Amino acid sequence: MSTAVASAVAAEETDEPPRGVPAIRYFLSKLGGAAISMVMVILLGFFAFKLLPGDPVALMAKERPMSAAQMDQLRAQLGLNKPMIVQFWDYLGNVFTLNFGDSYVYKQSVASLIGEYFWNTILLTGTSAVIAIALGLWLGQRAAWKHGSWFDRITTGTALVFWSVPTFWLALLLLMIFGGSLHWFPTGGMMSPNPPPDALGKVLDVASHMVLPVITMVAVVYAQYLMVMRASLIEEMGEDYLTTARAKGLREDKVRTGHAVPNALLPTVTLVFMHIGGLIAGAVTIETVFSWPGLGKLTYEAISGPDLPLLQGTFVVFSAIIIVTNLLADLVYRLLDPRVRAA
Amino acid sequence: MRNRSRTIRRVSASLVAGALLAAGSIGGAGAANAAPSNDVADGSPSPAASASPSVLRIATAGFVDSFNPFTSIYLLPTNSIRYMYENLVANDEQDGSPTKGLADSWKTSNGGKTWTFTMQDGLKWSDGQPITSADVKYTYDQMMTVPDLGVANGNLVSNFASVEAPDAKTVVINLKAPQAPNPGVEIPIVPEHIWSKIKDPAKYPNESNTVGSGPFQLVSYKANQSIVFKSNPDYWRGAPKISGLQYVYYTNSDAQVQALRSGDVDFVTGLTSTQFNALKGAPGVTTHSGVGRRYTSISINSGMETADGKPFGTGAAALKDIKVRQALRQAIDNKTLLAKVLNGQGTEATSFIPSSFPKWSLPADNPAIIKYDPAAAEKTLDADGWKVGPDGIRVKNGQKLSLRLLVDSSSPTEQTTADYLKPWLTKVGIDLKVQSSDSDTISDKSTKGDYDMYFSGWSINPDPDYQLGINTCASRPTRTDGTGGTTQDGYCNPAFDKMYAEQRSALDETARRAIVQKMLALNYTDTAQIAIWYGNSLEAYRSDRFTDFALQPSKDGIIANQAGAWGYLRTAPVAGSAETSNSHTGLIVGGIVVAVLVIAGIIWVVVRRRHADETE
Numbered sequence: 001m002s003t004a005v006a007s008a009v010a011a012e013e014t015d016e017p018p019r020g021v022p023a024i025r026y027f028l029s030k031l032g033g034a035a036i037s038m039v040m041v042i043l044l045g046f047f048a049f050k051l052l053p054g055d056p057v058a059l060m061a062k063e064r065p066m067s068a069a070q071m072d073q074l075r076a077q078l079g080l081n082k083p084m085i086v087q088f089w090d091y092l093g094n095v096f097t098l099n100f101g102d103s104y105v106y107k108q109s110v111a112s113l114i115g116e117y118f119w120n121t122i123l124l125t126g127t128s129a130v131i132a133i134a135l136g137l138w139l140g141q142r143a144a145w146k147h148g149s150w151f152d153r154i155t156t157g158t159a160l161v162f163w164s165v166p167t168f169w170l171a172l173l174l175l176m177i178f179g180g181s182l183h184w185f186p187t188g189g190m191m192s193p194n195p196p197p198d199a200l201g202k203v204l205d206v207a208s209h210m211v212l213p214v215i216t217m218v219a220v221v222y223a224q225y226l227m228v229m230r231a232s233l234i235e236e237m238g239e240d241y242l243t244t245a246r247a248k249g250l251r252e253d254k255v256r257t258g259h260a261v262p263n264a265l266l267p268t269v270t271l272v273f274m275h276i277g278g279l280i281a282g283a284v285t286i287e288t289v290f291s292w293p294g295l296g297k298l299t300y301e302a303i304s305g306p307d308l309p310l311l312q313g314t315f316v317v318f319s320a321i322i323i324v325t326n327l328l329a330d331l332v333y334r335l336l337d338p339r340v341r342a343a
Numbered sequence: 344m345r346n347r348s349r350t351i352r353r354v355s356a357s358l359v360a361g362a363l364l365a366a367g368s369i370g371g372a373g374a375a376n377a378a379p380s381n382d383v384a385d386g387s388p389s390p391a392a393s394a395s396p397s398v399l400r401i402a403t404a405g406f407v408d409s410f411n412p413f414t415s416i417y418l419l420p421t422n423s424i425r426y427m428y429e430n431l432v433a434n435d436e437q438d439g440s441p442t443k444g445l446a447d448s449w450k451t452s453n454g455g456k457t458w459t460f461t462m463q464d465g466l467k468w469s470d471g472q473p474i475t476s477a478d479v480k481y482t483y484d485q486m487m488t489v490p491d492l493g494v495a496n497g498n499l500v501s502n503f504a505s506v507e508a509p510d511a512k513t514v515v516i517n518l519k520a521p522q523a524p525n526p527g528v529e530i531p532i533v534p535e536h537i538w539s540k541i542k543d544p545a546k547y548p549n550e551s552n553t554v555g556s557g558p559f560q561l562v563s564y565k566a567n568q569s570i571v572f573k574s575n576p577d578y579w580r581g582a583p584k585i586s587g588l589q590y591v592y593y594t595n596s597d598a599q600v601q602a603l604r605s606g607d608v609d610f611v612t613g614l615t616s617t618q619f620n621a622l623k624g625a626p627g628v629t630t631h632s633g634v635g636r637r638y639t640s641i642s643i644n645s646g647m648e649t650a651d652g653k654p655f656g657t658g659a660a661a662l663k664d665i666k667v668r669q670a671l672r673q674a675i676d677n678k679t680l681l682a683k684v685l686n687g688q689g690t691e692a693t694s695f696i697p698s699s700f701p702k703w704s705l706p707a708d709n710p711a712i713i714k715y716d717p718a719a720a721e722k723t724l725d726a727d728g729w730k731v732g733p734d735g736i737r738v739k740n741g742q743k744l745s746l747r748l749l750v751d752s753s754s755p756t757e758q759t760t761a762d763y764l765k766p767w768l769t770k771v772g773i774d775l776k777v778q779s780s781d782s783d784t785i786s787d788k789s790t791k792g793d794y795d796m797y798f799s800g801w802s803i804n805p806d807p808d809y810q811l812g813i814n815t816c817a818s819r820p821t822r823t824d825g826t827g828g829t830t831q832d833g834y835c836n837p838a839f840d841k842m843y844a845e846q847r848s849a850l851d852e853t854a855r856r857a858i859v860q861k862m863l864a865l866n867y868t869d870t871a872q873i874a875i876w877y878g879n880s881l882e883a884y885r886s887d888r889f890t891d892f893a894l895q896p897s898k899d900g901i902i903a904n905q906a907g908a909w910g911y912l913r914t915a916p917v918a919g920s921a922e923t924s925n926s927h928t929g930l931i932v933g934g935i936v937v938a939v940l941v942i943a944g945i946i947w948v949v950v951r952r953r954h955a956d957e958t959e
Contacts, residue, residue: 052783053781053783053784053786053787053788054783054784054786054787055786055787055790055826058786058790058826059783059786060416060417061416062786064416064421065498065804065809065810066416066497066498066829067497067498067501067829068821068826068827068828068829069493069497069498069501070493070494070495070497070498071829073490073491073493073494073497074416074494077491077494104408105406105407105408105417106407106408106566107408107409107546107548130944131940134943134944172595172597172598175597175598175601176597176601179598179601179602179605179607180600180601180602180604180605181604181605183605183606186607187593187598187601187602187605187607188591188592188593188594188595188598188602188607189568189591189592189593190568191568193400193568193569193571193589193591287594288594288595289594289595289597289598290598291567291592291593291594291595291598293566293567293568293592297567297594298567300594301406301567301594305406306783
């Protein structure tokens, strides 16, 4: 699903920001693009899932001794007996009131469900993102400064290996070793079934549940930050201003951290913004393996349900996150890179 | 240039600081999130909420629509409701036969049109109120009169004309037509004094502090995290020996296996044979393979028709020929499939009633049973006029004997079975086209009759009436898109229907059994489906912590997913077993990791600041 969204907005990602365009026009054109993407997503959210094969009620009632009358009753309860156009109208109403209707399975509004699970996902992906970015950028600039060295080869090689490893496989492997065999960390969930009563205990409980999923997520994503940081720093390294800095008598470390790195950060910051949305969507696998009660798991359950309103809700929300973060990436890029806003 | 790099430095420093702040506040949100679930547990009067060694923790990935016995249709809540509410009549432990529930005894009169139940003395709800016939009448009346309350079990009361409660201990069910299957089974009875006060019972989730009559009562439910039950000390069969049950959510079944190994849970079910074998010999773990309630078959499209005889779908014309269907049966070796595909974890099937219900199941020595015999299959087809063509595939009237088989691409079992079937059928001159698809598409196509063969299966209840019923002509769809009816294989044979009506009113069980056997034999000969196996349910539990799990059926049966509430009823903690040193290491390591991260973040920000100061 997220890949579909990603490709839908890919056109914008690759767009070079037009140079020398007045701020307001630049802003409006980006906003317009985002709005069009959003409308497409909302339409797709209804029709794509309506085209899915299978009658939701028949699938829900699979293997349960139910009569046709019982199934018709259920269909009426879920509003599935209404004509398509009425269902579409209801859907639009639900989207614009940010309610998304009631989940078939959970029997509560999809908006409240997403609200509940959203913060759990943010906790997991936010922590992972901060660590992955810090680790990637730090290792990247170190590797670039001494590129070709053993340190460079080992860090870059390791990062690329983790990047190529299937997330699912790595997650299960960690779970087996550190959960099942060594008992160091819990095997799933966000907190113990019987969490400690005190606040500190609770924080530590959640933290211990986070360790394995965060390690997995960091391991599979930090390489991209490392590679971009490394590449852009290597590009800066031949620049004259570094020679100037050295001529001033600055220590090598200071030349790197004070002069080269800040300039190399520019493309990286844009990358960071563009990937935030993808990170959240990418949590599906990790949340599924580690039974983390987040949006990814909710989506997984919605698909297996099939829980149409929930599926539509998560689809629209995931897409909106990606569209908004892409928009932010564009705007931040303009803010950071004077060449883009140079009139 | 200097100016610019300073700006960037500031921006990057503030970005990092912002990110850390965000992470911090999110951490706070996570902790705040943690609070409610604990409050619920604290607020409960039950010892089940504390980390006591006598709470049995069960791994699950099950969907929960609600714990409302009137409307819940998913497996996990349905099983939970079995533990929460007694029925008038229970399915016994030995083989699922009707046995004492809320009712002590029952008798039929008026040729099976009237059933009179006498309730046990001194029954109490878990809140101490007496259980009376009024509660039973209330429950049945709600299901009969409010359509929304009939969603879960409406079919079980569709033959009810009226229900009377002449005194506190007597329930009289007047039926529209005589009925041999006991009408008191499978309907959870709810307390009137609770449910009559609920404003909209159909929408009531019933997910905390329930009042019921069963051995365990629901304390709290947190979606995708846990379901907590405490034992009911007043349960009439005797209080459970464990203080409660706790379902813990694990989305991934491999993670469930790891959770059992590490001691995070005490019970897992639904294992694959690979997982099952991996757990054999794990310290403190005992594995159990039990005869399930489920049959697996190849459903054959022998010409789909609506209930009033309008044909629909795309079934191959050749399959309307009973000889072709019987030849398929002769060409398929169930024994090999069971041994190779299922690793022997099951029983060879005869019909759609599993051997775990020996009273009803078609015995393997029934004269109707056709043996695996590819040579006989060839003879059958030869005699039927199907001549082998130049490419080895049989032809009759210019029509090739080529059949489609739908296979669920996510099911290794179906795929492997198809791999065996293809050469077997080719050998006797039948071309098999295997079509891999997702399960939703298969479900859709099977409803519309758009198939020749597909893998099908049902979990069967102790009384075979429902399953026999969905093999009658009248149960076929009313519409040509396949909706408006539930049919097992689209089967229709008036002789079968006639016997169905007979067994339904055969109050003498021996007589009824004889009729049901004849029906299964007829369905077998007609070959509307080829039942392959009754797969075992593979389970495992921490035998170092708990003992005495009860099986249903008591010989070689299953623990979880029973048609009853016996599995954990007598389960007891193992003497001397302590709470496993549950993830204390994890807590400490987690704490250290968090601390290191926060400190590293602070140092980084400070260093950045200082650099900025220096260069300015």
